[in-house]
Amino acid sequence: MEIKIPIGPQHPALKEPISLRVTVDGEHIKDVDIRLGYNHRGLEKLAEQKNWVQNIYVMERICGICSHSHTTCYVQAVEQIQGLEVPKRGLYIRTLVAELERVHSHLLWLGVAGHETGFDTFFMYTWRDREIVMDILEIISGNRVHYAINSIGGVRRDISEEQKKLILGSLDTLIKRTEYYANIGTIEPTFVARLDGVGPLSKEQATSLCAVGPVLRASGVANDVRKDDPYAVYDELPFEVATATSGDVLGRVIVRVKELLESYKMIEYLLKNIPEGPISVRAPRKIKPGEAISRYEAPRGEDLHYVKSNGGDKPERLKVRAPTLANYPATVVMLKNMFIADIPIIFAAIDPCVCCAERTVQLIDTKRGDKVMRFSELRKMSIDFYKKMDLSKKGNLWKL
Amino acid sequence: MKEDLIIKQLTEKFGSGISETSNPSPRRMFATVNKEILNEVIKYLRDTFNFYHLSTITGVDKGDFELNYHFANELTCVTLRVTVPRAEPNINSICEVIPGAVLYEREIQDMYGIKVANIPDGRPLVTSDDWPEDNYPLRKDWTFERPKEVIPGEQNGD
Amino acid sequence: METLKDIIFILIYPGLFFLLSYSLFVEWVDRKVYARLQNRYGPLHTGFAGMLQPTADFIKLMFKEDIVPEKADKFMFSALPIFGLAIVATSSLFLPVWHYTAQTSFVSFSGDLIVAVYLLSLATLVLFLAGWHSTSPFATIGGVRVITMLFGYEIPFLLALLGPAILADSWRMMNIAAFYQQTPVLLLVNIIGFFVALISLQAKLERCPFDIPHAETEIVGGTFTEYSGRKLAFFKLMTSIEMVVGSGLIAVVFMGGFPGGFWIGMAHFVVKTTFIVILLAFIRALCSRIRVEQVVTFSWRYLTPIAILQILIVILVKAYIN
Known part of the structure; x- marks a missing residue:
């Protein structure tokens, strides 16, 4: 029995939109068709x-x-x-x-x-x-x-x-x-x-x-x-x-x-x-x-x-x-x-392309006035913060 | 130099079919080729100088269209130029010589509206399924008009 | 009095309540060990060290929108999760969790080992039917993969359980456990079978390297592609309970059961099953997923012959003892 399965444009295996239309017989692939253009930005x-x-x-x-x-x-x-x-x-x-x-x-x-x-x-x-x-x-x-x-x-x-x-x-x-x-x-x-x-x-x-x-x-x-x-x-x-x-x-x-x-x-x-x-x-x-x-x-x-x-x-x-x-x-x-x-x-x-995430390098404290931090300081602060924290206490996390 | 040798052999072999050869920088070579003999030139380059690798096909809109076929081997990079008249945008596919060219030819079809004859697979490559006819984005006279947005499942125009 | 005891048995311990909470705990152990092996923290925020995370996930899934595909067989699609949950919960009744002298489990008879294994196979069949009745291509392929894999691991699993049973000369779990409690040295005879059973159980639970029926990157959710909300929550719970029952079964047969009355018996149960779950998490972390035909080849080329070898060893040892 031959069935057609769509791999993409949205599929967990794909990190960017592309469509593979795969004709399969049981577990065997019989035919593949690639459809591009979902990400064409001109x-x-x-x-x-x-x-x-x-x-x-x-x-x-x-x-x-x-x-x-x-x-x-x-x-x-x-x-x-x-x-x-x-x-x-x-x-x-x-x-x-x-x-x-x-x-x-x-x-x-x-x-x-x-x-x-x-x-x-x-x-x-x-x-x-x-x-x-x-x-x-x-x-x-x-x-x-x-x-x-x-x-x-x-x-x-x-x-x-x-x-x-x-x-x-x-x-x-x-x-x-x-x-x-x-x-x-x-x-x-x-x-x-x-x-x-x-x-x-x-x-x-x-x-x-x-x-x-x-x-x-x-x-x-x-x-x-x-x-x-x-x-x-x-x-x-x-x-x-x-x-x-x-x-x-x-x-x-x-x-x-x-x-x-x-x-x-x-x-x-x-x-x-x-x-x-x-x-x-x-x-x-x-x-x-x-x-x-x-x-x-x-x-x-x-x-x-x-x-x-x-x-x-x-x-x-x-x-x-x-x-x-x-x-x-x-x-x-x-x-x-x-x-x-x-x-x-x-x-x-073939390593199709994937995109990455945004991040912050600046911390503004409204109470004590604006404060710009170097990333290394921010990182050190976060490590100290989490080390000091008593994880066993309930509600101690996500406290801002 | 390898480029000189290629230019010499090409002009010897094809005579008036090849014009305007140039070698502007090391490992780069340009030659303008008659549209009719393109496949023969590519076949000759492939068999004599090992130009199996087609990097891409670039279209340029200069009034008439100019197609640049960029070939590369281990030593140098050759670009064959073909002029396609705007009135009759037709060209023969090179897929029988270079099977890997099919995606680039499909892209040329989408972007410039140049009809590629004998292409093994002529469906649109990058334009969407509902792309309007006779809209070729990379032509210089094409301007973008945002089409009316239609939300699937709703009545059109509501 | 007896009836009351039975009701408590079914509803509280070691029945439904204990089973549900313990399976969620086991899921937490599995996730935590898996995460630590991968250089991650795993669940951290809900409850002590994230212990309540599986519960939270379960409750969250229960409140999610429940969609039944238009083309699916509506009755089967909705009934299968409950049916599957019922099957694995039933199979837990056969575990001799209470002390082994009086009433060891709710039902104990000669051959209850086979019945328990049979019920666990039935749970796999439920997964196949769930995939098949979803009618989506991914779910269908997932369902077919479930059945293909079943042919691979079911025989070695049964053969591996057969060895200790032959040595103990009984098909009754309580008797097998009692036999090994009297002579714990004989447990060492079954050590090969233990590992075969462990790997087969991993395949039965459809976890990496055997998570083929719902391989995320290949066929999206596989058998569960169309399931959402309550029904998916039931299926997840079913898998967790299956893990408890399966590791309980191995603990009974290969590790001498759970002796020592109510409290010590419970401690035995928790320690032994958690140990098996940790081993399963190790296997999960150390392997990559294999293909479905590789599962069948692997189990028939390696697992089954090893299981048969185990039985031969057991028969020789038995002849020597007698």
Whole structure:
């Protein structure tokens, strides 16, 4: 008996609206149809009405997880059209944030993979450690999600010696824990049973369907924009392209964990070798006429921006191709002849985007006058507050 | 340079079909291609230089439409430009050469109203099911008019 | 006097009242242990250390809107939650919770072990019917998964319970418990069967790694997709009670029952079942969900042969003793 089940636009397995219409026979998937467009916001049209600087922030809001990827990609294209030479230190900071973003995105993905296969403990652990990266990013840029660190011609914030030390300190914890997760992800029998051989994608299929990023690399193609088309300071960085040959979800997990470990090495190198000097150059309000293609290896794969300028203060055309879109045709192939139980994990294996939460850094006390607090103080205060509290007493909690 | 080699071989092979080649920066190459021979050029690039990966198709409204096919391999990135007249917006699908192009062609159909012939799956991709006919958002002469909101289940217009 | 005693037995202890409150307590233990293993706090605010949270959840669900889908079989859809709750509550009557010399449980007869196991299987069937009568695709798939899994774990569960019963030479729970209280050393013989029964019970309760029929990320709510409000609350309660009865059953058969009269017997019951619930929470935290066909393969390839091995060991030991 064949029945059609709708996965999405609202479904617990999906973090963003997309519709998979799956025809199943018992537990077997016979056919899949993907319907997009639930989240189409017309950003390309909007970009034509904003000026060059405003567009950085529009690009940042394409996606919550790879916000830095989109801005860097856009800013690179604009700099290329204008012929701006970004100072080395600026490029180093840009690359540092990019790699930290990759770490946070991949840790997030590991957690999602755990959650989709019902391994919630793994999910809780990886997301706990993701907080460390988020805190580092907050130290560097002042924000956890939309870092807003790029500007045309460089970056907006410098990093100090103390910050460097702090980041290197937290990095040790992260490396230790990631090795532990690599161990769990490849040894825990129930987890491996869910991943091994699931969502197969051969090398030929992956290349012909134009897959990108970890999906392509897990099929044995060592394709990485950072190596093939080096931007920022990637031509100076020592790193290896992580690949796997199995072409299944397990391979994609392995690729991502390997990339995490490579990223830690890169972050360490970047922090130890960052040159002195200015962090940005001034960019004019109007950009010369011209066009440029900028490619960027986002955590999810190749991100491409095509920017065309007609000499005004607004772009003539700005085309964004986010990596997830390129992986949809491959997803349909991966899903065929699998089980219903595999839908979430196969779909999650291409790492579709997810957005993050808001938070406060300021506390206003109306009785004692306005008071602005640093976040660290606020955090310390909250820890002390809860430590002092007698949890056994009824009604002691939620007292404000 | 790899780009020079590609330009040279392309012009040798296709002659007048290829015009306006340029190489503005390292690892970037542009070539304008006649609409009719697009599939052959792509096939030739794919088989000779390993350009299996189509990054995306960008449409630009310059009066007439210009489609940019961005290809990439391990060494360089080639962009083929095709001009599609506004009066007759038609182009052939490249899906038989590059199967992964289908989503980008569907997007072009939605956004510019360019009819892609022989496309394996021609349904709208990003526009909603109740999107009005002949509205192509990325054309420069298109302006946004908020449609009247209809709440499902209620009588229309109440 | 006897009638009054029976009524107290059914309504207060170890009947409905005790069963309800204890199952909610067990749910709290499960949630708390699971949360601590995941580096979380778990319930914290309602009652002492969040002990009343399951009760609060239950009461909240009772007040929620109760929706019956238009296409569902209205009678079956509404009757099944109550039916399921009744079945698991009935099966608890067979547990020898009182001291074992006089009246050990409300009904005690030769073969009550089989009846209890049968009633627990019936509860699974109720889940299948609930999924089937909801008529939504997710619920139907969930219902089919319930039945598919049943073929996997039911046999090893029964075989695992069979071993100790053979050794004790009785099908009566009270006699089995009494036998092991006299010679506690023999409990060690059944240690393999204990783990088989534990894993099968986990599957019976549909908890991770066997939470396939209502795998949230795959088929939304599975069997419970269309259920809401009171009916869902009954189903949740049914699962909790099933957990108490199932761990009680294992405690009777593998851990020597609950000797020592009213108070000590109750202490035995609480300690032993809580211990089993904590073990179940450990399994839940340490595994990822497996696929339905992997459950069947796993239970027929590993669990059933191990259970049979256990029975062989038991038979050899029995021959040696005699």
